[in-house]
Amino acid sequence: MIGPSTNSTDRHVVIIGNGISGVTCARNIRKKDFQTRITIISGETAHFFSRTALMYIYMGHMKYEHTKPYEDWFWEKNRIELKQAWVDRVDFEEKNLIFSDKSQMQYDVLVLATGSKPNKYGWKGQELNGVQGLYSMQDLELMEKNTHEIQKAVVVGGGLIGIEMAEMLMSRDIPVTFLVREKNFWDNILPVEESKLINRHILEHHIDLRLETELEEIIDDGNGKVKAVKTKSGEVISCEFVGLTVGVSPNIDFLNKGNESNSEKPTLELSRGILIDAYFKTNIPDVYAIGDCAEFKNAPAPDRKSIEQVWYTGRMHGETLAHNLTSRKSVSYKPGIWFNSAKFLDIEYQTYGFVPANIGDNEDSFYWEASNGKACLRLFFSKSDQKLLGINAFGWRLRHEYFDKAISKGYSLEKVISEIDKANFNPEFYKPFHEEVLKKYNMEFGKTLKLQKQSFFKKLIGSRA
Amino acid sequence: MNIILRIGLILFVLGLAIFSVLPFIGSYQLEQEMVENEVKDIHLDAMVEVLRPMYGQYYESNFAFISDFNENFDNYNEKLKANEDWDKVIWDDYAYPLTKAASTGPVSQNPYFYLAITVCLGVLGGLMYIFPLHRNEPEGIKNDGIYFSSMKARGLLGIITGTWLIVFYIILYWFPAYLTNLILMVDPLSIALSGNPASQWFLYGFIYTLAIVVMGIRMFRKYKGNAYQTIRTASVMFFQLAFAFLLPEILVLLNMPWHDFKNIWPLDYSFFYDYRIDGMLSSGALGMFMLVWGIILIVLGVPIFTYFYGKRWYCSWVCGCGGLAETLGDPYRQLSDKSLKSWQIERYMIHGVLVFAVLMTAVTIANYFSGFAILGNATDQLHSVYGFLIGSAFAGVIGTGFYPLMGNRVWCRFGCPLAAYLGLVQRFKSRFRITTNGGQCISCGNCSTYCEMGIDVRWYAQRGQNIVRSSCVGCGVCSAVCPRGVLKLENADEEGRINEMPIIIGNKSITVKS
Ligand SMILES: Cc1cc2nc3c(=O)[nH]c(=O)nc-3n(C[C@H](O)[C@H](O)[C@H](O)COP(=O)(O)OP(=O)(O)OC[C@H]3O[C@@H](n4cnc5c(N)ncnc54)[C@H](O)[C@@H]3O)c2cc1C
Ligand code: SF4
Ligand code: SF4
Numbered sequence: 001m002i003g004p005s006t007n008s009t010d011r012h013v014v015i016i017g018n019g020i021s022g023v024t025c026a027r028n029i030r031k032k033d034f035q036t037r038i039t040i041i042s043g044e045t046a047h048f049f050s051r052t053a054l055m056y057i058y059m060g061h062m063k064y065e066h067t068k069p070y071e072d073w074f075w076e077k078n079r080i081e082l083k084q085a086w087v088d089r090v091d092f093e094e095k096n097l098i099f100s101d102k103s104q105m106q107y108d109v110l111v112l113a114t115g116s117k118p119n120k121y122g123w124k125g126q127e128l129n130g131v132q133g134l135y136s137m138q139d140l141e142l143m144e145k146n147t148h149e150i151q152k153a154v155v156v157g158g159g160l161i162g163i164e165m166a167e168m169l170m171s172r173d174i175p176v177t178f179l180v181r182e183k184n185f186w187d188n189i190l191p192v193e194e195s196k197l198i199n200r201h202i203l204e205h206h207i208d209l210r211l212e213t214e215l216e217e218i219i220d221d222g223n224g225k226v227k228a229v230k231t232k233s234g235e236v237i238s239c240e241f242v243g244l245t246v247g248v249s250p251n252i253d254f255l256n257k258g259n260e261s262n263s264e265k266p267t268l269e270l271s272r273g274i275l276i277d278a279y280f281k282t283n284i285p286d287v288y289a290i291g292d293c294a295e296f297k298n299a300p301a302p303d304r305k306s307i308e309q310v311w312y313t314g315r316m317h318g319e320t321l322a323h324n325l326t327s328r329k330s331v332s333y334k335p336g337i338w339f340n341s342a343k344f345l346d347i348e349y350q351t352y353g354f355v356p357a358n359i360g361d362n363e364d365s366f367y368w369e370a371s372n373g374k375a376c377l378r379l380f381f382s383k384s385d386q387k388l389l390g391i392n393a394f395g396w397r398l399r400h401e402y403f404d405k406a407i408s409k410g411y412s413l414e415k416v417i418s419e420i421d422k423a424n425f426n427p428e429f430y431k432p433f434h435e436e437v438l439k440k441y442n443m444e445f446g447k448t449l450k451l452q453k454q455s456f457f458k459k460l461i462g463s464r465a
Numbered sequence: 466m467n468i469i470l471r472i473g474l475i476l477f478v479l480g481l482a483i484f485s486v487l488p489f490i491g492s493y494q495l496e497q498e499m500v501e502n503e504v505k506d507i508h509l510d511a512m513v514e515v516l517r518p519m520y521g522q523y524y525e526s527n528f529a530f531i532s533d534f535n536e537n538f539d540n541y542n543e544k545l546k547a548n549e550d551w552d553k554v555i556w557d558d559y560a561y562p563l564t565k566a567a568s569t570g571p572v573s574q575n576p577y578f579y580l581a582i583t584v585c586l587g588v589l590g591g592l593m594y595i596f597p598l599h600r601n602e603p604e605g606i607k608n609d610g611i612y613f614s615s616m617k618a619r620g621l622l623g624i625i626t627g628t629w630l631i632v633f634y635i636i637l638y639w640f641p642a643y644l645t646n647l648i649l650m651v652d653p654l655s656i657a658l659s660g661n662p663a664s665q666w667f668l669y670g671f672i673y674t675l676a677i678v679v680m681g682i683r684m685f686r687k688y689k690g691n692a693y694q695t696i697r698t699a700s701v702m703f704f705q706l707a708f709a710f711l712l713p714e715i716l717v718l719l720n721m722p723w724h725d726f727k728n729i730w731p732l733d734y735s736f737f738y739d740y741r742i743d744g745m746l747s748s749g750a751l752g753m754f755m756l757v758w759g760i761i762l763i764v765l766g767v768p769i770f771t772y773f774y775g776k777r778w779y780c781s782w783v784c785g786c787g788g789l790a791e792t793l794g795d796p797y798r799q800l801s802d803k804s805l806k807s808w809q810i811e812r813y814m815i816h817g818v819l820v821f822a823v824l825m826t827a828v829t830i831a832n833y834f835s836g837f838a839i840l841g842n843a844t845d846q847l848h849s850v851y852g853f854l855i856g857s858a859f860a861g862v863i864g865t866g867f868y869p870l871m872g873n874r875v876w877c878r879f880g881c882p883l884a885a886y887l888g889l890v891q892r893f894k895s896r897f898r899i900t901t902n903g904g905q906c907i908s909c910g911n912c913s914t915y916c917e918m919g920i921d922v923r924w925y926a927q928r929g930q931n932i933v934r935s936s937c938v939g940c941g942v943c944s945a946v947c948p949r950g951v952l953k954l955e956n957a958d959e960e961g962r963i964n965e966m967p968i969i970i971g972n973k974s975i976t977v978k979s
Contacts, residue, residue, distance in 0.1 A: 400905055
């Protein structure tokens with residue numbers, strides 16, 4: 001495909017959204033193209049901050065300014081214009097943005113990187129005071145207000161943001177009841193052993209975890225404030241705060257505003273998200289979408305979703321689109337081996353490749369768990385040729401580089417097991433797990449793999465294998 | 466708050482409060498024989514005369530005593546200066562030894578009691594506060610509420626603490642006479658260790674060591690489960706206690722020069738001063754060993770160890786300044802400035818101090834070998850300027866007093882010439898680096914926030930680049946606080962250590978060089 005040339009002089013690229021995808025796109029355009037005028041618009045904050053760090057602000061680990069990945073001078077130096085305002089609607093025909101204060105801005109190229117918004121499933125009482133989701137800085141400020149001097153909170157939804165919210169509340173000594181619809185925490189993503197490991201850890205933190213418990217309604221105290229929640233089984237749990245963390249969906253509501261009634265005007269093709277092809281193109285020329293808000297018409301890879309809602313994918317979308325906007329030759333989005341990570345209270349989680357929650361007939365997995373029940377490893381492989389397909393690790397940091405290679409090159413299970421110390425990324429002096437893993441493997445597979453002893457000198461100088 | 470914890474806090478504050486007012490109690494009476502005992506022979510006649518008006522007088526407080534002393538003493542010196550009678554002017558500080566000798570207060574009669582209700586009470590309170598910390602909590606990062614804390618986030622308590630430290634250091638360095646009571650209190654301990662009565666430096670070393678030990682125990686609690694932090698903290702506690710505190714005093718007991726075997730020039734800036742060299746040369750085989758060992762550390766120890774392990778082998782495992790920063794200073798590590806601007810200032814300052822130290826030492830050595838012929842004056846001038854500006858004001862007053870204001874490594878980052886030397890080796894010839902784990906960084910900022918050296922770790926991590934910075938002391942806290950397992954301190958092959966144009970793993974569409 002042929003895109004605009006690198007030396008396009010006076011075009012104006014406008015990016016709505018100063019999250020990781022929009023910002024990465026802007027930075028990478030600027031790296032390759034000195035001319036283009038670039039503007040980033042966001043209503044949320046004046047500068048880019050790390051959304052993933054919201055919890056740490058609430059917990060007092062950091063302040064807002066620490067979550068900004070670039071110092072404030074960075075933008076001017078790179079001639080990236082910032083505008084803090086809410087876009088009210090877009091006139092795609094006139095290539096014009098209309099802001100909530102009625103001011104306007106022309107664009108030549110529009111990049112939509114508007115992120116997500118928290119889901120709400122129409123529960124009774126979901127609009128009460130003290131009930132909220134957590135996505136934006138404004139949500140965080142609201143949470144600060146809503147949880148001021150309260151005695152009891154309920155968090156609904158056993159996902160990544162739910163457990164973060166529970167941890168946040170616990171850091172302020174607010175007792176939390178955590179309602180999880182599934183049988184075990186996050187078990188639509190994690191195999192049951194991993195889920196149970198996290199269940200135990202949640203309880204260890206004195207969080208009142210209620211598995212297989214669904215929200216029925218949120219009860220009003222008579223003054224428009226939450227008083228309690230009622231579960232599907234009829235239990236009433238009194239609380240002054242309800243965190244709704246049942247997933248997020250693309251933030252796209254404003255995009256066709258004002259265009260619906262006028263059939264003359266072009267409208268943006270939307271489904272759950274903004275529909276795009278593999279080049280991030282929407283149905284309207286010069287309008288692109290990246291990050292959480294975008295929905296691929298065809299999922300980028302068989303094991304990928306059509307909406308990618310994580311930090312790393314936002315970054316890769318931004319990089320790739322920036323390339324396409326600055327090169328003659330466009331490339332389609334081809335993500336490599338999947339990876340992700342999270343932290344459940346004190347237990348870190350990393351995953352590389354693909355590990356399903358339920359293992360099918362053609363694959364199998366090897367699972368090891370540390371004796372204290374706080375670290376584990378699952379290697380997922382295909383039965384026919386024993387090739388590694390994915391790995392889950394809890395309480396054990398592993399090298400991304402190693403597994404990117406191991407999975408893409410199809411290392412055998414045995415190779416990985418025998419050299420997994422090469423991939424160990426835990427800090428120095430941590431207890432090595434390799435021997436235990438080998439023991440378990442030998443037992444299960446009737447093998448006699450032995451630990452390769454490091455020479456004393458190598459140990460002394462800490463040389464990596 | 467746990468009840469023991471609360472009592473501990475009260476006891477600590479009480480101990481600190483008594484410690485702070487103790488210098489103001491007691492009475493003073495000077496006699497002629499005290500002057501005869503304390504004053505050098507060349508000044509004896511003059512001083513006995515100068516201080517004659519004070520003999521037998523009873524002073525209610527050290528302020529009254531010291532001010533009277535200064536008046537008499539300055540009168541004498543001023544007159545000589547006015548007459549340009551330079552040879553007779555007395556430059557020595559006699560205020561401190563004479564105040565100490567003249568003290569008749571309760572502290573000299575009952576030093577153990579006063580030691581118990583100040584330092585021991587403080588230590589006891591501190592330990593009672595520390596031991597219950599994080600009890601029954603799972604292992605993990607304990608940074609909750611740091612930015613809501615008045616003490617740890619430059620609030621009023623932090624400012625008060627900083628001010629207290631700054632005032633304490635100023636008095637310690639330049640007006641030790643006012644600390645007489647505190648020094649008297651540790652006299653018996655000093656005599657037991659080295660056979661000599663305590664000086665202000667003994668008092669300082671004693672408190673310093675206690676601070677490292679007590680706050681080191683706090684580190685064990687805070688970083689429970691993190692083996693790197695635990696071992697490293699145990700190491701600085703050991704080196705401070707054994708090498709910086711006990712061993713030098715024992716050497717003095719054995720009639721050897723006071724010597725700290727782990728201190729390295731140019732941090733130990735007086736290592737090549739003539740009195741130190743003469744002291745070592747006149748102390749037989751052990752003295753010779755001190756000299757040779759010191760030089761080996763400079764020319765071989767630093768480059769070799771830093772090549773294999775990075776500067777951390779010294780800065781966060783051995784050094785006394787680092788030891789205090791990593792223990793007493795740990796609650797303040799997040800206060801270091803991470804801006805690019807401060808990095809620029811840092812590079813000018815620290816290398817400036819290194820150049821100053823090297824020049825001063827070069828002049829000193831040249832002076833030594835020229836038989837003090839030509840450079841005597843310049844040497845003295847340089848020593849006093851360096852000692853005042855760098856050795857005392859920077860390393861002490863600012864270095865520690867600014868913990869609660871600018872973080873715990875102000876000296877190590879902006880001033881320490883040894884850190885500059887170690888840093889040059891680390892930057893250009895070392896196997897140490899902090900490896901970034903592929904594309905896992907979420908730019909959260911925990912690493913940068915908790916880097917005591919003000920390194921913007923995230924800047925590197927989020928672009929998939931290894932961190933190879935001369936200032937990194939390898940404390941390992943960035944790695945500890947990272948919620949995504951992105952950072953690993955490690956020693957490995959030099960190849961691939963510095964990746965200037967990193968490619969973040971994960972995107973197969975294009976290769977983006979950050
Ligand atoms: C609490 C929390 C924790 C998370 N933790 C992780 C994690 O650990 N790992 C991970 O991979 N992912 C995590 N995520 C998800 C990740 O943060 C998102 O996938 C990512 O931030 C999406 O980036 P984006 O650039 O697509 O959009 P966003 O970061 O959402 O940026 C979109 C911006 O556009 C602005 N905007 C939208 N509409 C308008 C308008 N009309 N006018 C003006 N401005 C507008 C929004 O205000 C917002 O600032 C987390 C998310 C949350 C909420
Ligand atoms: S970069 Fe990390 S290891 Fe180095 S000084 Fe900073 S926090 Fe410590
Ligand atoms: S703490 Fe870890 S995830 Fe956060 S910015 Fe630093 S390296 Fe990245």
